[in-house]
Amino acid sequence: MVTFLLERTAPLSPDEAWRRLTEWPRHGEVVPLTRVTIVPPGPTTEGTLVVARSGIGPLAFADPMEVTVWRPPAEGVSGLCRLEKRGRVVRGWAELEVHPGPGGRARVIWREQLRVPLLPEPLLGVAARSVFGRALNRLLRGA
Known part of the structure; x- marks a missing residue:
């Protein structure tokens, strides 16, 4: 089992x-x-299933993640999304937090x-x- 933490400050509002x-x-x-689908399609809520399918052909696997906490940021309140990994290959959880940062910037934590x-820790x-560090950077940079 591996636990990691990524932190970024972005020149974005917490909502963005x-x-x-x-x-x-x-x-x-x-x-x-990787390709990602949402079940059911539509706005995310608790219970939404986010399915990442990674790999090529017979070496591909699904990483289904259930949203168990969905609390978007609000005025002065940090946002939190928790995903529980429910797959046969990948297990664990992920949390995405968005906090108000200095100067109206967003402080982001990915835990x-x-x-x-069979994969050495x-x-x-x-x-x-x-x-995931590169992915986080690209997600925050992209429009």
Whole structure:
């Protein structure tokens, strides 16, 4: 099991940072070899299933994640989304937090715990921090 934390300050309002982070199909655009679908389609709420399918052909696997906490930021209140990983291959959870930061900027925290069978923890930790760190940067940069 690997737990990691990513933190960024972005020149965005908390609402805009939240929108960019929770526009789930965009995660598929910024994580290599991944496509993301939402079940049911429509606005995210608690119970929404976010399914990331990663890989190529027979080496692909699904990473279904259920939204168990959905609290968008509001005036002076931080936002929090918790996803529980329900797949056969990837287990664990992820939390996305958006806080008001200095100068009207958004402070973003991405916290995640992963378990992937047969993948050594040191390798998983390095790969997860690298892939998700780049993804977070691209999500916050993109329009």
